[in-house]
Amino acid sequence: MSHHDERTFVMAKPDAVQRGLVGEIIDRLEGRGLKLVGAKFMQIDEDLAHQHYGEHEDEPFFDDLVAFITSGPVMAMVWEGADATRQVRQMMGTTDPAEAQPGTIRGDLGLDLGQNVIHGSDHEDPGANEREIDLFFDEDELVDYDRSDEPWVYEDVDN
Template identity: 50%
Template sequence: MVSQLEFVMIKPDGVKRRLIGEIISRFEKRGLNIIAMKMVRISRETAEKLYEEHKGKSFFEDLISYITSGPVVCMVIEGDEAVSVIRKMIGATDPKEALPGTIRGDFALSKAENVIHASDSPEKAKKEMSLFFEETELQLNTQTV
C-alpha cells in the first residue's frame, strides 16, 4: 500500500447543515488520519485558483459565489491510497448518481451544493493543500507540542 495525502473540503452547505462531525467520523472510522484541519472563509482569489480548470465554463461564476458564500472546513487526510479511497467514500459529483452510503449519496442536495470536495489526484491534492495550509501545519502530526 502507498500512504498518500489527500485534500478534502467540507463545502458551505455541509458546514451550514452541521454535517462536519458526521463527515469527519466517516473518515476516522475508515482508519484515515486527519493531519491538519481548519475552518476558513475562502477569498475570491483563492477560489479562482482552486477551480481554475473551470474558468470560462458557464457555471464558473456560480461555483465561485457558492464556495465563497460561507465557511468551509479544509482537511489534509493521510492513509493508504487516500486519494482513491476518499473519492470512493464521497461518491459521484451529481448526488443523483452517488450511491447510498457515500457522503454525497447520503447528504448532497444538488450537483451545485454537494457537501464535499476532494482532490482527484495526488498532484492536485498537493496543489490544493498549498492553497490552505503552510508546510509547517502539515508536519504537526509528527511533532510534540
C-alpha cells in the same frame, strides 16, 4: 509520514457547514481509518476561490462555483492514509448526489449537484493533492504523528 501513506485534500463545503455535517464527514473519514493531519475552519475569499477552481475558469458554471464556495465558511482538511485520494473519492460518491450510491457521503447527505457537501482532490489528476494542499495549508500547519490504531488498520504495521 509512513511508507504506505498519501496525503489528500478534502473540504466540507459551505452547505455542509450550514447543515451541521462537518462532524459526520470527519467521523466517516476517521472511521475508515484515514488520519487527520491538518484542518482549518475558514472563509474562502474570491482570490483563493479563483485559484482553487482555476481549471474551470472558461466553463459557464465558473462564476456559480466561485459564488457558492465563498458563500459561507468551509472546513479545509488534509487526510493521510494508504491510497488516500482514491479512498476519499470512493467514499464521496459521484459529483451529482442524486446519482451517488447510498452509503457514500454525497449519496447519504446530498440531493443537489450545486450543493454536494464535499470536495476531494481528484485521484485521476496527478499533482492535484499537492496543488490543493499547498493552496490551503503551509507545511508547518500539517502534523506528522502516529495514530495508536494503525496496527489495526494496516496489516504491515508492527504492534
